[in-house]
Amino acid sequence: MTQDRLSIAIADDQELVREGLALLLEQVDGFQVVGLARDGYEALALAGTVMPDLLLCDIRMPGLTGIEVARELKRAASTVRVVMLTTFDDLDFVEAALAAGACGFLLKGEPVDRMVESLRRMAHGEMIYATRHAQEAFRSVAGGLNSTGDHDGQELRASERQEHWLQAVAQDLTEREADVLRLMAEGLSNLEIARELGVSLGTVKTHVHRILAKLGIERRAQAVRLALEMRRGKEDG
Known part of the structure; x- marks a missing residue:
């Protein structure tokens, strides 16, 4: 600017x-x-x-x-x-x-x-x-992070999760689940992930379901946020 x-x-x-x-x-x-x-x-x-x-x-x-x-x-x-x-x-x-x-x-x-x-x-x-x-x-x-905003919705800021917790989450995932989570964080749809990994759409949906269960969350977007934070932590480290 x-x-x-x-x-x-x-x-x-x-x-x-x-x-x-x-x-x-x-x-x-x-x-x-x-x-x-x-x-x-x-x-x-x-x-x-x-x-x-x-x-x-x-x-x-x-x-x-x-x-x-x-x-x-x-x-x-x-x-x-x-x-x-x-x-x-x-x-x-x-x-x-x-x-x-x-x-x-x-x-x-x-x-x-x-x-x-x-x-x-x-x-x-x-x-x-x-x-x-x-x-x-x-x-x-x-999810659960600090936020500020007005009634119109507009500003919501998230602070970083604790690094040791993110590392523990990452260790719970299998190698293939980690691959799926990484591709989710890149914005790929389930179909695009299936094509990227050479597996069926049903297999990807199963991986996503297991990822959400292991992370203890309900929404795909929450998993994406965690993946982005884990990536940022690795880059900063």
């Missing part, structure tokens, strides 16, 4: 949405729209060339979905922060966006002032999940 100027790119397969949102955000003091994309591949290329502070990305697009774009940028260690835009307040989408590394999840029908404030906060490192299902998923992911 150049001083107080926030650069934004917008990816949406509907021209009316992307052009309208661009026109709207260009009127906001301190915002600059630096590029538009019509599909996931254009969004990925735009992020690599323009390097915006925020990439507002429709969750459903031709070519690559918004979640796949976020996943690829995460793998590339890009500094571009991806914000999911959608008309669907769907829990599965939210969990996938979290796993893919998205920094926020906003409905396209959000009031303008709330969207602008959320974008500013996300550009400064906050994670904003402003829909009902998004809040539920993020609370689930953070």
